Amino acid sequence: MPCAACLRFTDDAEIRKINREYRGIDRATDVLSFPSAAFCPSRTAGTAPQLLRREWDAEIKACMLGDIIISADHARMQAEEYGHSLKREIAYLTVHAMFHLMGYDHIREEDREVMRKMEEKALNKAGISRVDDDLLVEKAKEAMQFSYSPYSHFRVGACLLAADGRIFTGCNIENASYGVSNCAERTALFKAVSEGAREFTVIAIAAEKTMAWPCGICRQALNEFAPDLRVIVACGDERDEARLPELLPHSFGPSNGICEYLGKDETNDK
Ligand SMILES: [Zn+2]
Numbered sequence: 004m005p006c007a008a009c010l011r012f013t014d015d016a017e018i019r020k021i022n023r024e025y026r027g028i029d030r031a032t033d034v035l036s037f038p039s040a041a042f043c044p045s046r047t048a049g050t051a052p053q054l055l056r057r058e059w060d061a062e063i064k065a066c067m068l069g070d071i072i073i074s075a076d077h078a079r080m081q082a083e084e085y086g087h088s089l090k091r092e093i094a095y096l097t098v099h100a101m102f103h104l105m106g107y108d109h110i111r112e113e114d115r116e117v118m119r120k121m122e123e124k125a126l127n128k129a130g131i132s133r134v135d136d137d138l139l140v141e142k143a144k145e146a147m148q149f150s151y152s153p154y155s156h157f158r159v160g161a162c163l164l165a166a167d168g169r170i171f172t173g174c175n176i177e178n179a180s181y182g183v184s185n186c187a188e189r190t191a192l193f194k195a196v197s198e199g200a201r202e203f204t205v206i207a208i209a210a211e212k213t214m215a216w217p218c219g220i221c222r223q224a225l226n227e228f229a230p231d232l233r234v235i236v237a238c239g240d241e242r243d244e245a246r247l248p249e250l251l252p253h254s255f256g257p258s259n260g261i262c263e264y265l266g267k268d269e270t271n272d273k
Contacts, residue, residue, distance in 0.1 A: 004065075
């Protein structure tokens with residue numbers, strides 16, 4: 004169901020005032036969240052949607068999750084402290100607060116772990132990953148060193164980023180019976196799927212001689228799990244990128260209704 008939240012940026016002085024007024028804590032903080040729906044412990048927006056439905060706002064045609072207030076002063080300071088961009092810090096604080104509005108918390112260790120995983124996944128989906136393109140390309144180039152390609156002498160490496168933040172690498176593996184050969188992209192994909200990963204956001208592909216876009220079979224294989232995948236190709240210092248739908252237009256995949264199971268986590272299709 005469509006949901007909305009109100010996000011406001013302020014400074015340390017004002018967030019301190021709000022923190023004092025509403026929570027009795029007289030100090031500035033990075034983010035405050037005020038949920039509209041009161042989920043009971045162990046319930047979240049996904050498991051108690053009826054609570055959320057009560058917050059339906061006919062004007063904006065969405066369920067109002069609540070308010071988020073972020074101190075830009077604090078965000079700037081923390082971005083510097085953690086050594087990442089202000090964009091990542093603000094995205095992190097927003098995602099963190101959004102999960103609070105949806106009933107998640109991090110008081111108990113096991114809840115904290117669940118929330119951390121959801122946050123990482125949300126940030127990855129938004130393309131604000133800890134893992135940047137440079138690292139993926141570097142890992143793809145490393146994987147290329149393991150290429151087994153005595154017949155084509157065309158070495159390829161791939162590095163696939165899963166929505167949960169894990170990365171999986173692969174190289175091309177040829178065979179005396181040529182048709183048995185496997186491309187780097189599918190090696191990485193099959194390794195990932197066999198270890199439980201089902202959603203992916205980016206793949207980097209490195210080759211030595213020229214930039215190598217995935218072959219038709221790999222495009223189809225990737226489309227099964229990541230129809231909106233970002234594909235980066237690299238050769239030396241050269242780089243190019245495209246989305247999978249550009250590489251495989253009018254594709255045929257799980258969304259064509261032949262498979263009930265879309266490989267999605269049940270928590271994110273509500
Ligand atoms: Zn291929």
